[in-house]
Amino acid sequence: MEFDIIDVTEEELKHYTAVQMQVLRTAQKNKNELLHKMEKELALFKKLIYTDDMKVSSLLEQKRAELQAEYEYELAILVEQLLYGIELGEPVIPATPPGAEDAGYVVDYSLPYTDRYNAVRAYYLSIQDPDERMALYESDQVAKDYLGSYYKTLYNVLYTYSK
Numbered sequence: 001m002e003f004d005i006i007d008v009t010e011e012e013l014k015h016y017t018a019v020q021m022q023v024l025r026t027a028q029k030n031k032n033e034l035l036h037k038m039e040k041e042l043a044l045f046k047k048l049i050y051t052d053d054m055k056v057s058s059l060l061e062q063k064r065a066e067l068q069a070e071y072e073y074e075l076a077i078l079v080e081q082l083l084y085g086i087e088l089g090e091p092v093i094p095a096t097p098p099g100a101e102d103a104g105y106v107v108d109y110s111l112p113y114t115d116r117y118n119a120v121r122a123y124y125l126s127i128q129d130p131d132e133r134m135a136l137y138e139s140d141q142v143a144k145d146y147l148g149s150y151y152k153t154l155y156n157v158l159y160t161y162s163k
Contacts, residue, residue, distance in 0.1 A: 005027050005078065019088075024082065041067055103143070105122070117147060117153070124137050130161065131162070134159065137155065
């Protein structure tokens with residue numbers, strides 16, 4: 001299937017989850033149906049105009065502009081819903097945050113959040129000094145971005161180990 005509802009590269013498609021691909025396919029299908037409906041209505045209107053011998057009338061151009069405006073309005077809604085649906089999942093191609101190479105743990109956005117959590121937790125628990133561990137974790141911006149909502153959970157766990 002060709003996707004022209006939004007600009008998406010082959011590289012981005014490789015990183016889409018199954019849910020994101022389904023959202024994209026559904027939106028593309030709806031866009032194609034919308035375009036087909038517009039073209040069908042315009043062709044019918046054109047036949048009516050020619051049947052009534054009104055070829056020189058501006059009605060056809062007015063109807064074309066009206067249908068095009070309605071199409072663009074509905075397409076904008078589809079695109080907005082598509083982008084929202086795609087963003088509900090994990091980032092499609094997450095940018096590697098600055099400092100990720102020096103994080104001390106592997107930063108791999110293709111991993112599920114539980115695996116990310118476990119990797120970061122193992123790294124910080126390997127630091128023996130609890131005060132140093134907490135200071136490093138609190139200043140770790142990469143972990144905040146990488147773990148998302150799990151950051152606070154891991155903070156509580158590490159804090160418990162420091163007591």
